[in-house]
Amino acid sequence: MRENDFIETIKNIIGDKYIGDDCAFLKDLGIVVSQDSLVEYVHFSLEYTTPYKLGYKSAMVNISDISASGGEGKYMTVALSLPKNTENDFVEEFYKGLKDACQGIEIIGGDITGSDKIMISVTIIGTTNGRKISSRANAKEGQVVVTSGVHGSSAGGLKLLQENKNLSSNLVERHLMPKAQVEFSEKISKNIKEDYAMMDSSDGLADALFKIAKSSDKTLVIDFKKILFDKELKEIFPDDYKNLMLYGGEDYQIIATVPEDFAKTYGLNIIGRVETKIENTPVKIINYNNDELIIDNLEKCFNHF
Amino acid sequence: MRENDFIETIKNIIGDKYIGDDCAFLKDLGIVVSQDSLVEYVHFSLEYTTPYKLGYKSAMVNISDISASGGEGKYMTVALSLPKNTENDFVEEFYKGLKDACQGIEIIGGDITGSDKIMISVTIIGTTNGRKISSRANAKEGQVVVTSGVHGSSAGGLKLLQENKNLSSNLVERHLMPKAQVEFSEKISKNIKEDYAMMDSSDGLADALFKIAKSSDKTLVIDFKKILFDKELKEIFPDDYKNLMLYGGEDYQIIATVPEDFAKTYGLNIIGRVETKIENTPVKIINYNNDELIIDNLEKCFNHF
Known part of the structure; x- marks a missing residue:
């Protein structure tokens, strides 16, 4: 993670007031x-x-x-x-x-x-236009974790392009022409009253969850079964789709932590909860291969460097 | 001038409301x-x-x-x-x-x-902070042309670096560590009442004069003798310093057109005047090798492409 080393160096020089989001x-x-x-x-x-x-x-x-x-x-x-x-x-x-x-x-x-x-x-x-601006450091115990859509498709599409197969797949289109989740974001930022965390999954779902957890000093407990994915992703990559869902980058979905009643009122897809920090466990994924998966570093995460 | 071709293409797609300055x-x-x-x-x-x-x-x-x-x-x-x-x-x-x-x-x-x-x-x-913002298209007849300092030094410094000589020259320092002319700019933008044109000489003095003239549909008549230069530039490049002054880039001096009395009140270095457009003569340099020099294209100008 050279990028993160560099960011530490930069923080030491210019401060961290604006770095992180x-x-x-x-x-x-x-x-x-x-x-x-x-x-x-x-x-x-x-x-x-x-x-x-x-x-x-x-x-x-x-x-x-x-x-x-x-x-x-x-x-x-x-x-x-x-x-x-x-x-x-x-x-x-x-x-x-x-x-x-x-x-x-x-x-x-x-x-x-x-x-x-x-x-x-x-x-x-x-x-800001009257909206409430998010911060990664705003996740609070009791909030739920919501996401705007499917994960892993873009990385799956990139694999297909690199292997030169299934080029008409929807996954390829999701990789080449991703859509920013403007409406999902607006639904939250225009209506929410309390502080909330929000990020996009440009570097993958696991990366976003990890960064929110670390910045907020909380543990995010995620139910893998609640994470949405394209049916095609599982069909084309039966052995690898779970990895792609967690670590594949460039889906540009929105991940946020909001109060549970807010999520229900606005029909947001809940994938987990914000809990009190558990030592060395920023992200705990349950129902993952009938087991728990702890994400405690970004080694496996998507890195453009 | 491929860059200018591309800019035309871009203007056709996104409009030209913001392009130019x-x-x-x-x-x-x-x-x-x-x-x-x-x-x-x-x-x-x-x-x-x-x-x-x-x-x-x-x-x-x-x-x-x-x-x-x-x-x-x-x-x-x-x-x-x-x-x-x-x-x-x-x-x-x-x-x-x-x-x-x-x-x-x-x-x-x-x-x-x-x-x-x-x-x-x-x-x-x-x-904007209460200042008056400039536009290249704002040059008006009767205004004078002013600049913030010396021209050609940065290009001279680059030549020295490339030829690996006179590396302790002030010209080299001007190339490597240029200073933005913040105070000169403020003197104008905080005090001027009427519209004015302003640019920096990032692509050279001739380029800035040409672009202001073209955008404003005027002719700028410049007295070459009034243009400031580092003594060292002439000493080191006796045959080439005039070219460097006009066409060398990266001096980051400010070129502006302001009313004559304004220029005199604030002690600005006047190098020429804005005149009614003369056909095919955006910039006329007088007292250049005892002759007139017409700049009617950017062929010789500094181009990073």
Whole structure:
């Protein structure tokens, strides 16, 4: 986990006031901000995707960060670094995808420079607009853990692309054109009264659960049977689908901890509970192969580094 | 000028409301935003600079964009893409440089991912804070053209680095650790009453003059003798210093058009005047080798692509 080492180093220099959540919440300006980069051959390959889908996903990844904060996306800047031989068609299709994903979010420019690989860095600015902003550190005992949808599909889709099979599978589409869970996020942030934790599953479900537990100093007890997955995932990967569900990245589902009555009122899918911290047990998964699974580190989690 | 082709394509898709200035001005939020990327071997090489200086410059480049808008820098996000073998020391020194350049601007996080070259993408958010925000399209007849300092030094410094000579020259320092012209910008944006054009010379003086002239549909007449330069630049590059002054990038000086009495009141260095558009003559430089020089395209200008 080199990324986490670097983050520790950075915290020591600039402090940790804003580090930890998907977005930085700038209270004085009433805005939330996030920046995410996609690097060719690390996050994507044009062997598998198209410029249009790449643009679409680049926007969605960032819209998901705003959703994870509870804010409302408003503006986006885009820095593109492109190899010398890049065709104008690439830029055109990329921006069409970006714009189609944005739906009401205004793209306000950015920067284009040269490079040898394609690099995309998107910054998104959202407003609080009367909503309650989340923090990973806000999970409270007695709250339930909810998620917005299925897990593991994107990682399954990526496997299919890499193995060049079942390319018409819905899993592949979920990998290439994920949807940010804007409505799910709004349902919570517009209606909830008490503090709540929220994250997206960009680095996987286990990663999100682990980070919420650690930041909040709680134990999350999750019932594996309650976690949703695409039927296709189990059919295509009968031996591996459970791993993909927990550790596969890029589903961009929302994970949140909210009061139980709130979850029931709004019909949210409950997968577990927030409990008093159990030593060395940030996340306990029950009903996993008729056993318990403890997640106490991020070694197995999705890591783009 | 592939970059400009791409920008045209992008304008056709997302519109041109925010495209053109160094920053996007989001009136509803009272903020200005800019994003700029630096790519290894395109914008910098660790053969010439240090991680600390690279961090410092990465921040300054973006602070300069805010200064060019007339806004006040407040927050910065940083996306780093780093090769697998990057040492923790690099991250530490980079962030120290970044922080030292920031002076009151808060670094609010960002993103770290893998890549094969170092890529840095910084987004800066500023507030209007009662200041008047500039636009490149605001140059008016009768205004004078002012600049904040010397031109050509950074490009001269880069040449010295590339030729591995005179490494203790002030020019080298100007290239590696440029200073954003925050005070010059504030003097204008805090005090001016009428609309004004302003840009930084990140891509060179000629580029800035040309873009202001084109965006404002005016002709800028510049007296070459009034343009400031480092004495060292002429001494080290007797045959080339004039070219470097006009076309060399990365000086991060501010170029603005303001009323003449305003320029005199605040002691600003006047280098020329805004005049009614002369066909095919966006920029006319007088007293250049006892002749006139017309700049009617950006072919010779600094281009990172």
